[in-house]
Amino acid sequence: MTLNSLLLNAKDVATVVERIGRDSVMDGLIDRLTRTIRGLHSQKFQAPERAGFSYEEPEWGLLEWMPAYFQNDGTTVKLVGYHPGNPEARNLPSVLSTICVFDTSSGGLKGLVDGTLLTALRTGAASAVASRVLGHPDSTTLGIFGCGAQSVTQAQALSRVFPIERILAYDIDPHTAATASERLSFIGRPVELFSTAERERMLERCDILCTCTSAEPGTGPVLPEFDPRDHLHINAVGSDFAEKLEVPVDLLRKSLVCPDFRGQAMVEGECQQLSEEEIGPDFCELLENEERYHSHRSSLTVFDSTGWAVEDHVAASFILELARECGVGQDVSLDNIAPDPKDPYSMLGNPTAASPASGSRVAVVTTS
Amino acid sequence: MTLNSLLLNAKDVATVVERIGRDSVMDGLIDRLTRTIRGLHSQKFQAPERAGFSYEEPEWGLLEWMPAYFQNDGTTVKLVGYHPGNPEARNLPSVLSTICVFDTSSGGLKGLVDGTLLTALRTGAASAVASRVLGHPDSTTLGIFGCGAQSVTQAQALSRVFPIERILAYDIDPHTAATASERLSFIGRPVELFSTAERERMLERCDILCTCTSAEPGTGPVLPEFDPRDHLHINAVGSDFAEKLEVPVDLLRKSLVCPDFRGQAMVEGECQQLSEEEIGPDFCELLENEERYHSHRSSLTVFDSTGWAVEDHVAASFILELARECGVGQDVSLDNIAPDPKDPYSMLGNPTAASPASGSRVAVVTTS
Numbered sequence: 001m002t003l004n005s006l007l008l009n010a011k012d013v014a015t016v017v018e019r020i021g022r023d024s025v026m027d028g029l030i031d032r033l034t035r036t037i038r039g040l041h042s043q044k045f046q047a048p049e050r051a052g053f054s055y056e057e058p059e060w061g062l063l064e065w066m067p068a069y070f071q072n073d074g075t076t077v078k079l080v081g082y083h084p085g086n087p088e089a090r091n092l093p094s095v096l097s098t099i100c101v102f103d104t105s106s107g108g109l110k111g112l113v114d115g116t117l118l119t120a121l122r123t124g125a126a127s128a129v130a131s132r133v134l135g136h137p138d139s140t141t142l143g144i145f146g147c148g149a150q151s152v153t154q155a156q157a158l159s160r161v162f163p164i165e166r167i168l169a170y171d172i173d174p175h176t177a178a179t180a181s182e183r184l185s186f187i188g189r190p191v192e193l194f195s196t197a198e199r200e201r202m203l204e205r206c207d208i209l210c211t212c213t214s215a216e217p218g219t220g221p222v223l224p225e226f227d228p229r230d231h232l233h234i235n236a237v238g239s240d241f242a243e244k245l246e247v248p249v250d251l252l253r254k255s256l257v258c259p260d261f262r263g264q265a266m267v268e269g270e271c272q273q274l275s276e277e278e279i280g281p282d283f284c285e286l287l288e289n290e291e292r293y294h295s296h297r298s299s300l301t302v303f304d305s306t307g308w309a310v311e312d313h314v315a316a317s318f319i320l321e322l323a324r325e326c327g328v329g330q331d332v333s334l335d336n337i338a339p340d341p342k343d344p345y346s347m348l349g350n351p352t353a354a355s356p357a358s359g360s361r362v363a364v365v366t367t368s
Numbered sequence: 369m370t371l372n373s374l375l376l377n378a379k380d381v382a383t384v385v386e387r388i389g390r391d392s393v394m395d396g397l398i399d400r401l402t403r404t405i406r407g408l409h410s411q412k413f414q415a416p417e418r419a420g421f422s423y424e425e426p427e428w429g430l431l432e433w434m435p436a437y438f439q440n441d442g443t444t445v446k447l448v449g450y451h452p453g454n455p456e457a458r459n460l461p462s463v464l465s466t467i468c469v470f471d472t473s474s475g476g477l478k479g480l481v482d483g484t485l486l487t488a489l490r491t492g493a494a495s496a497v498a499s500r501v502l503g504h505p506d507s508t509t510l511g512i513f514g515c516g517a518q519s520v521t522q523a524q525a526l527s528r529v530f531p532i533e534r535i536l537a538y539d540i541d542p543h544t545a546a547t548a549s550e551r552l553s554f555i556g557r558p559v560e561l562f563s564t565a566e567r568e569r570m571l572e573r574c575d576i577l578c579t580c581t582s583a584e585p586g587t588g589p590v591l592p593e594f595d596p597r598d599h600l601h602i603n604a605v606g607s608d609f610a611e612k613l614e615v616p617v618d619l620l621r622k623s624l625v626c627p628d629f630r631g632q633a634m635v636e637g638e639c640q641q642l643s644e645e646e647i648g649p650d651f652c653e654l655l656e657n658e659e660r661y662h663s664h665r666s667s668l669t670v671f672d673s674t675g676w677a678v679e680d681h682v683a684a685s686f687i688l689e690l691a692r693e694c695g696v697g698q699d700v701s702l703d704n705i706a707p708d709p710k711d712p713y714s715m716l717g718n719p720t721a722a723s724p725a726s727g728s729r730v731a732v733v734t735t736s
Contacts, residue, residue, distance in 0.1 A: 007375070007700055009700060009701055010706065010715060011715060014713075014715035014716045017713070017716060018716045018717060022713065022716070044423065044425050046421055046423075051419075052435075053414055053435065053437040053443065055412065055414075055437060055439070055472070057411075057412050057439040058439060058440070058472060058473050059473055061472070061473070061475060062475075063435075063437065063443050063445075063470060063472075063475055065433050065435065065445060067420075067421065067431075067433065069421040069423060069431065071423070071425040071426060072426065075421065075431050077431075077433060077447055079445055079468060079470070079477075080475075081470065081474070081475020081476075082475070083473065083474050083475045085473075086474055086475075087709065089473075090473075090474055092474055092476065093706070093709045096474070096475045096476055096477070098468065098477050100447060100466065100468075102431060102447070102449065104423070104426060104429070104431075105426050105427055105429070105451065105453075105457075105458075106449070106451050106454055106458055106460055106464070107429060107430075107431055107448075107449020107450070107451045107454075107464045108449070108460065108464055109447075109464070109466050112480065116706065116712065117712045117713070117715070120712035121712070147710070148710050149709065149710050149711065149712050150712075152710075152711055152712055152713060153712060176710060179708075179710070183708075183710065183711045183713075186713070330698070330700065332375055332377060332698065332700070333377055338378065338461070338484065340547075340551075341455065341461045341517065342515070342516050342517050342544060342547070342551065343517065343520055343551045344484065344485045344488035344489070344517050344518075344520055344521060345382075345385070345390065345485070345520060345551075345554070347378060347379060347382035347485070348382045348385060348386045348390070349386060
């Protein structure tokens with residue numbers, strides 16, 4: 001048996017998305033993520049809290065692993081680095097990631113995918129999935145608070161599942177704000193930009209709000225006090241580290257707060273600000289018993305999105321399938337099989353550099 | 369900045385080893401591993417116990433991650449699967465692994481290496497490094513108990529650092545025993561095979577013994593009672609799972625037992641059989657204060673080798689360097705860099721499949 005491993009670098013992922021279509025990929029991912037989470041109760045799965053290295057030397061950084069095992073659907077480990085010095089020191093993104101997908105039966109590597117675009121796609125899709133349960137179905141006004149990379153797929157994903165007519169956008173950085181409309185233009189909705197002085201007015205108009213900022217830990221929550229619409233649903237995407245907070249605790253306490261993954265959200269998400277009893281249903285419970293939560297569509301709700309390994313698994317498996325259909329990517333077959341599994345050298349030719357006396361001194365004596 | 373990631377599949381690793389020479393690679397690895405472990409106190413590093421998924425469905429298997437961070441030398445995560453049903457069900461090895469090496473400063477992926485041959489190489493090298501401290505320098509008779517894949521590099525590595533004149537070999541499986549001489553022939557030492565009835569006599573002749581069996585957990589220890597030479601040094605390689613044991617506890621208690629990694633060895637290694645006070649210095653202590661332990665060269669010693677992420681890191685980094693010198697492997701540049709780090713879609717061309725009304729409905733309204 002040969003194990004075929006498909007490698008998709010960032011350009012390959014972009015090519016697949018371009019060929020299939022940005023919206024078709026997003027729609028497919030929203031659908032796949034919904035069905036996977038709904039079906040989790042029917043198979044064994046394990047997805048522990050992410051863990052990793054946090055270090056100060058040679059410079060401040062994180063390298064984390066996010067593993068997810070599924071009885072029927074493969075096993076995925078996402079390896080993700082966060083190195084905030086990258087943009088200035090190396091002209092590299094601060095977040096770099098690689099997603100490894102394994103066959104659960106054999107442990108063979110099925111695919112390796114660059115995680116940059118996939119992370120944005122799955123985070124957008126997750127907000128759409130949660131918002132479809134908790135957001136008001138007639139939501140027409142979408143707010144985007146923080147206009148970096150994650151905002152693009154948030155705005156896209158929400159526009160795919162709600163009758164969004166306008167996007168209201170704010171960023172603290174003037175350049176990021178000024179270029180936001182261009183990044184969001186493909187969504188086909190008018191974008192209104194707001195200044196810092198105007199941002200409360202913006203927040204008060206939103207039916208759905210996505211917060212996707214990258215504030216320093218300890219400086220938040222970044223949202224100012226404002227008077228929300230009765231049915232406001234917030235997707236809080238930016239909180240993914242201890243003391244990195246976006247939503248004021250008063251607003252959280254008035255809302256049904258649903259974490260993607262309870263244990264992780266209590267350490268890294270908005271749920272840091274809440275006691276256990278103040279936290280609502282998690283992603284699994286929300287989708288398994290969807291009707292139970294529809295009454296919350298007319299009141300305040302928050303999806304506390306810290307990023308869940310299950311989402312990475314679904315996104316990577318989906319893009320690998322699409323890539324195989326499109327014939328994109330390199331077949332790298334990392335796990336080539338040796339002719340004699342008992343001889344680690346059996347893939348080499350005849351030995352050419354053994355010990356000096358090789359050959360002449362070999363004598364096999366059997367005493368048994 | 370472009371990140372160049374080098375991918376080495378199993379055939380690439382074999383090609384590098386063939387070009388450089390099996391013994392030159394082993395010698396280099398023994399040297400590199402010695403220097404790295406000796407120098408660990410001078411830099412920050414973290415190498416937690418391996419963790420992973422253990423599951424019964426769809427069939428019994430393990431998928432584990434073995435991470436190691438180094439302040440100055442990169443960060444490595446080995447992903448390793450153990451699926452004992454592979455040989456029969458799929459004609460695949462039971463152990464498959466992939467080693468990912470990252471740049472610690474940026475988190476960028478530097479290399480991906482198939483781990484099969486590397487695991488055998490580093491396990492052999494580790495035994496040589498430990499044996500050089502603890503084994504009798506005049507050791508001429510090497511015992512190999514269990515003649516599968518790991519035995520090949522054990523016998524090779526020990527023959528590189530001791531004046532080995534003969535290899536005594538035993539395996540419970542007649543076919544594995546019968547083919548052992550062929551696998552070991554490149555080492556250039558006579559191989560004497562022993563039957564089950566003769567194995568105590570074999571064990572009693574050894575100066576150094578490597579146990580590398582794969583007995584079922586709960587059925588060991590696999591070594592019979594025997595009367596060892598006064599200075600016998602054992603490299604116990606096969607114990608790497610709860611209740612998987614090779615060395616009888618009486619023999620352990622008469623020996624200085626040195627684990628590669630204390631926390632892991634107490635859970636998975638021979639040290640499971642000992643209390644904390646009965647365990648000797650670990651690999652770091654052994655190499656940092658080598659002279660302190662030379663007196664043990666004339667008495668009983670055991671190196672409890674469970675497999676340490678530091679060894680995988682050294683082996684993968686070394687083979688990646690050699691591969692670059694040889695021009696072997698694929699440059700896969702997994703982390704291609706998008707033109708606009710704030711736009712996850714910026715590696716795509718112009719949008720071609722946006723929402724139906726794309727373009728005509730785009731209107732940018734700035735209110736700030």
